[in-house]
Amino acid sequence: MIQAEKLRMTQQRRVILEELQKHHTHPTADMLYEIVRKRLPRISLGTVYRNLEILTALGEIQTLELSGSQKRFDANSRKHYHIRCMHCDRVDDAPIAPMAQLEDELYQATVYTIIGHRLEFMGLCPECSRKQEEQKSV
Amino acid sequence: MIQAEKLRMTQQRRVILEELQKHHTHPTADMLYEIVRKRLPRISLGTVYRNLEILTALGEIQTLELSGSQKRFDANSRKHYHIRCMHCDRVDDAPIAPMAQLEDELYQATVYTIIGHRLEFMGLCPECSRKQEEQKSV
DNA sequence: CTATCTGCAAACAATTTGCGGCTCC
DNA sequence: GGAGCCGCAAATTGTTTGCAGATAG
Numbered sequence: 001m002i003q004a005e006k007l008r009m010t011q012q013r014r015v016i017l018e019e020l021q022k023h024h025t026h027p028t029a030d031m032l033y034e035i036v037r038k039r040l041p042r043i044s045l046g047t048v049y050r051n052l053e054i055l056t057a058l059g060e061i062q063t064l065e066l067s068g069s070q071k072r073f074d075a076n077s078r079k080h081y082h083i084r085c086m087h088c089d090r091v092d093d094a095p096i097a098p099m100a101q102l103e104d105e106l107y108q109a110t111v112y113t114i115i116g117h118r119l120e121f122m123g124l125c126p127e128c129s130r131k132q133e134e135q136k137s138v
Numbered sequence: 139m140i141q142a143e144k145l146r147m148t149q150q151r152r153v154i155l156e157e158l159q160k161h162h163t164h165p166t167a168d169m170l171y172e173i174v175r176k177r178l179p180r181i182s183l184g185t186v187y188r189n190l191e192i193l194t195a196l197g198e199i200q201t202l203e204l205s206g207s208q209k210r211f212d213a214n215s216r217k218h219y220h221i222r223c224m225h226c227d228r229v230d231d232a233p234i235a236p237m238a239q240l241e242d243e244l245y246q247a248t249v250y251t252i253i254g255h256r257l258e259f260m261g262l263c264p265e266c267s268r269k270q271e272e273q274k275s276v
Numbered sequence: 277c278t279a280t281c282t283g284c285a286a287a288c289a290a291t292t293t294g295c296g297g298c299t300c301c
Numbered sequence: 302g303g304a305g306c307c308g309c310a311a312a313t314t315g316t317t318t319g320c321a322g323a324t325a326g
Contacts, residue, residue, distance in 0.1 A: 008280060008325050029316080044283045049316065051281095067203040067256065069291090070315065083250050095247040103259065109233040112221050112261040118205065119257045121241065123250040146300055146305060167291080182308045187291065189306095207316090208290065 002057045015039050016051045020061060021075040026082065026091040028070040066091065066120050083121035087128035094121050140195040153177050154189045158199060159213040164220065164229040166208040204229065204258050221259035225266035232259050 019035050020027070027035065033048045052073055055061045064072040066084055072091055081094035103114045124132060157173050158165070165173065171186045190211055193199045202210040204222055210229055219232035241252045262270060 006280075010281065010325070012282070042283075044285095046284080046317075047282060050318095053317095065205040083244070083248060083252070085250070086253060092248075092250070094244055096243050102257070105234050106221070106232055106259060110221060110230075110259075110261075111264045112223070112230070112259070113267045114221070114259055114261040115224060116260045117257060118260070119240070119255060121244060121248075121250070121252055122254045122256070123248075123252040126249045129251045144305075148300075148306065150307075180308075182310095184292075184309080185307060188293095191292095 002054060004058060007054065007058075012036075012040060012043055012047050013051045013054070015043075016048060017055060017060060017075070020073055024075075024093075026064060026072040026074050028072055030070075032073060064091075065118070067122075081119045081121065083123055085125035085128050086122050087124055087132075090125045092125070094119075140192060142196060145192065145196075150174075150178060150181055150185050151189045151192070153181075154186060155193060155198060155213070158193075158211055162231075164202060164210040164212050166210055168208075170211060202229075203256070205260075219257045219259065221261055223263035223266050224260050225262055225270075228263045230263070232257075 015036055016032065019039070020032060023032075023035065025031070029048055029052060030045065032052070033043070033045045036043055036048065052061070052063065056063045056073075059077055060075075062074050062077045064074055064082065066072055066082060068084070068089060076093075079098045081096060081098065082091050083094045084091045099119075102117055102119070106112075106114055153174055154170065157177070158170060161170075161173065163169070167186055167190060168183065170190070171181070171183045174181055174186065190199070190201065194201045194211075197215055198213075200212050200215045202212055202220065204210055204220060206222070206227060214231075217236045219234060219236065220229050221232045222229045237257075240255055240257070244250075244252055
């Protein structure tokens with residue numbers, strides 16, 4: 001259990017949060033590590049992981065478990081959906097509102113107590129769509 | 139690229155498929171390994187992984203990338219949603235039909251070419267719901 | 277001061293892979 | 302007979318953790 005009042009605002013924690021807020025690319029831990037390293041060259045990947053976990057527990061950011069082998073991090077902690085490019089792994093916000101009513105549909109049908117849902121779209125980003133079109137026409 | 143006509147039906151491959159078809163628990167690779175080991179004690183975990191990958195490529199089964207650190211496998215290769223118990227990690231089919239119209243909603247709003255979506259529900263299974271109720275009343 | 281935090285390196289967990297021998301067709 | 306497969310063990314990948322020294326408040 002993390003107690004907010006015991007936390008310090010270290011240089012590392014502040015820079016990690018600032019850089020995540022700046023980048024809207026939903027970076028993985030190691031991508032963010034490379035970004036943060038430009039400002040704090042001696043930071044370690046372990047510190048990045050530790051702080052991302054703490055910031056998530058505080059509700060400052062959110063940890064995304066999308067398909068793919070790596071977690072992604074998002075400075076926007078409000079509920080929203082994502083779309084991922086199946087070709088280059090780019091992740092963007094899906095511009096549609098969360099649909100709580102999806103859970104209502106299940107409510108009568110399941111023996112589970114429903115707590116939430118995750119919706120993720122798969123597709124091709126504009127760049128990869130274009131490349132694929134070029135392929136076809138050859 | 140896997141070519142179906144070059145594949146053999148080995149004992150291992152057949153038993154892995156049979157056991158996955160028997161169990162509707164959406165097992166992880168190591169759970170299935172333990173199950174299959176009762177019939178083929180000398181099988182290796184690597185063989186289980188290799189065959190699950192091949193059977194997925196053939197469309198015989200599907201690999202589920204739900205939240206959590208391990209992949210799950212499902213002998214039902216048709217599109218359907220799942221619900222996972224946040225407490226004990228049990229996974230069941232979510233008894234509602236796939237909603238292709240979710241993708242229509244995004245269609246006009248995004249610059250992506252939409253190819254599909256994944257929807258996963260989180261909740262508490264009956265056993266864990268009950269246990270939590272008991273906790274409260276203490 | 278001192279509890280919390282960091283860098284480092286080792287540990288861990290899930291999955292993948294190289295290899296030499298085996299087996300299905 | 303030989304391409305495809307297996308068991309085994311080592312490698313890889315992403316993430317977590319133990320520890321001794323550093324630092325925020």
